[in-house]
Amino acid sequence: MTNRLIYMPLGGAGEIGMNAYVYGYGPEDEERLILVDLGVTFPDMDTTPGVDLILPDMTWLKENRHRLEAIFITHAHEDHIGAVSHLWEELGAPVVHARAFTANILRQKMSEYAHDLRSVVTASAWPEQITAGPFKVGFLPISHSVPESAGLVIDCPDGRVVHSGDFKLDPNPVVGEPFDPEVWAEVAKPGVKALVCDSTNVFSDHPGRSESEIGAAIETLIAAQQGMVVATTFASNVARLKTLAEAGHRAGRSVVLLGRAMRRMVTAAIETGVMDGFPKVVSPEDARDIPRQNLMVLATGSQGERRAATAQLARGKFNGFELKEGDLFLFSSKTIPGNERGVIAIINQFSERGVDVVDDASGKYHVSGHANRPDLQRLHQIMAPQMVIPMHGEHRHLREHAKLAGQGGFTSVIAVNGTMLDLSGNAPSVAGYVETGRTYLDGSAKIGALDGIVRDRIRMALNGHVMVSLILDEDDDPLGEPWCELMGLPQQGSSNAPLADVLEEDLDQFVRRADAKTMADDDKLEEGLRRVARQTAQLEIGKKPEVTVVISRMG
């Protein structure tokens, strides 16, 4: 039997979020597997109300977990690491490899679920390689908006694949290793079969800017302030936190970290030795004795998250802090599409307090962590792979990235979640498709995206809910009239009587006229009551609510 090398995204290809990429090597359907990243994506009210987190559907990998050698995590962003603790047991409790900072963050998450921390193994950087079945995997440092991001060098008997991870080409990332083109070129020397490559910023035409470029602007801005300064960014962007903290420190301000995630990230970066020289931090309690013009507060919640520090400060007091006229709030961050409403609401709340807000409109106080179009071209050229496989992008990004690779003379293919590519030959070929999807973490339960549960919630939110109850005696005769309870519906409709009364009257008429066969048949009776309730509501209030019918038969 011949061996083959396969690549299959189970998340992250066709969306930005919940990355999960499978590689396999071996005889067909018996390939030994590794999983690269296992992240989450975040719910929204439009499509996933009430859901806490969205995980990739790992059904296929669960069924094949006896073939899974290990998990490799490229970096500590939630969309790469966030699902590990939720899915690790179902995947057979595999070993998880990550570099020190990432492993530190992962261990905290694993310990919250009392998982065995010995399964998280700290990896050294390239040129060390970790053996996982037929694979040898090396963590190749690359710059990104979180410390110790790494691409993966994945070797197998069929050749070398380079999985870029999330990256930018930053010669001076403030914290962590700069992009080193010589090391990457060295890796490419023996020949690269496939470059599996981040697509996030393929629509950004200018070369990416270095993290170090914004320091001066931030320092100038903060030095000019007379009141309290509060800044937000992603908690995991410790380079930015350092830049902000140093600017505050140089302006004679004491630095305060507001929000659990921010303290956790800074601590992890110091503990693992990836960051030093971070200015001394003052606790929120001690900050109360410091005049407001001497404070530099770093707060979580750059995306407008309702429970994070920024949103709470916008609504009023938080942890003893309250912003007012003359203070400055800085968004040193980009608003991710879909989060605009929440962020704008916060800016308006600050405006009502007289707080000046500086957002990312100018581009002076934020740079992206992803490679732009010319940077992607540069990496293609350095690695000179047989094929470029775009990942980490919505369909539009993958398609554009494949076009870009094609323009550079590289074979490329759009492989969305569930596409199994055979990389054994000189060009990728589609070996098949597996079912993929999303699993919702809902409270403590996991529910399938297609279970209809969330669909029912959306329907109740759009249409309101009528509960009809009817009690029948042993002869199928009604004991009293049908009873209606309404939720999320107007009290009164076009006939100016309470809606519940009008509904009950029409339902009662229906019951009185129903034939014996209907009254004896729960399904028929329920169907009839539902139909009448919806029709009457349509006449009264112009909309058809969801209807739940409870029929109780006595004796």
Next chain:
Amino acid sequence: MTNRLIYMPLGGAGEIGMNAYVYGYGPEDEERLILVDLGVTFPDMDTTPGVDLILPDMTWLKENRHRLEAIFITHAHEDHIGAVSHLWEELGAPVVHARAFTANILRQKMSEYAHDLRSVVTASAWPEQITAGPFKVGFLPISHSVPESAGLVIDCPDGRVVHSGDFKLDPNPVVGEPFDPEVWAEVAKPGVKALVCDSTNVFSDHPGRSESEIGAAIETLIAAQQGMVVATTFASNVARLKTLAEAGHRAGRSVVLLGRAMRRMVTAAIETGVMDGFPKVVSPEDARDIPRQNLMVLATGSQGERRAATAQLARGKFNGFELKEGDLFLFSSKTIPGNERGVIAIINQFSERGVDVVDDASGKYHVSGHANRPDLQRLHQIMAPQMVIPMHGEHRHLREHAKLAGQGGFTSVIAVNGTMLDLSGNAPSVAGYVETGRTYLDGSAKIGALDGIVRDRIRMALNGHVMVSLILDEDDDPLGEPWCELMGLPQQGSSNAPLADVLEEDLDQFVRRADAKTMADDDKLEEGLRRVARQTAQLEIGKKPEVTVVISRMG
């Protein structure tokens, strides 16, 4: 008794949407009133699920409708005109003045509700003035992204107020009147007490670009296409429609209008004589016989609206059209903050079909209809008013606009919805506050934003809904066990039994242990059942659902 001049926004100041501005002149609390604009804003799933339209709460004006002389509509955008037909009767069926194009659109809306069309009076442009009680009101043409937009010259014995309406300073707006600085300066000559002024683009630093500037880029883009071209923009932007249609026409393409709103707007513009020279339009039916490379389709739905032509084309066939590889879709529009998710979903759907999408990222195919920061300064200077009162903006826009006016030496004030300003003196003074808010059009019913109805819908969407029913006999003893129906909740929780069964068991235990006093008291019993249901759900699925309890007492 002395007379005073008041200004009071009831909508549109502190938000972008549902504009409604009251002016009054006369003795305190007996001022005769006019209303400028009466618009809607659009619901979203986050805050207003299931709602069809959001109207300003007109309670104050309804109570004072005997003082209302007339309504004046500045232009035909929904956020200025959309609420008239819904609130006109409640406001005492007043006369509504508007210029021909706006009146044409308004009459269509009024006729849908069988309102008396004689109440809509077509106004001529300045220097004609319409008498409304103590006011003389003139429609002063100004450029905007819809034909015949007008500022209002509002004269009363205390002086002249100029209400800018929505505007840009466009010397060549393609359709309709250019901004004429000489006419505006002429209006300013006798002295302007207050300029009440659009604030939308106060954060845009560069001077606004003319509608005519993008024609060449659009023409170049379309001339280069090999497949079908579909473009979307706001249906009311008939200048843009003309530019797009002409570019298609010159490239040898037949023009098709897809979507009712687009046909309505083009028809209104032709009927009222504001537009001529629009290329011949082909019906969707006749377009079927035309090769796809000879088609230029203009489609509604630039904001991603699910039922509009664009979203339907993205999902599949619409009206006989289906896009495929090699076709082009052009967003000649800006995505309004909050609509990003829907628009991005559409772009990805097109990408999956192989359709090339050009969006507004480049700025080459769209210009804004609102005055930018330098344009606002220019209008301030031309009008040289005693005071600048920012309107049409969120709080952050009003605040920034007031700052900008202050920098120019003008007295200014932030007056949000419900603020009654007295403009009689040399500076604005706050004369009081009235309650304002939002009314939801929900199906055919109108509900208050604070009625709790929408809050209940949101709760059901976030938490799911449990319906508990319990039947008691005449001795308060249960007839059978409590019964649960679930909606929007997982079927199964941590004990691996059906959630409904676990709930029913715990509820049954509660009922068995309840004392006689509880069993006899509906409120107490309901409260107890709700508490138990929520506690058990928390243990089983980690969330507390909404609970509705129905207790039926027999005999």
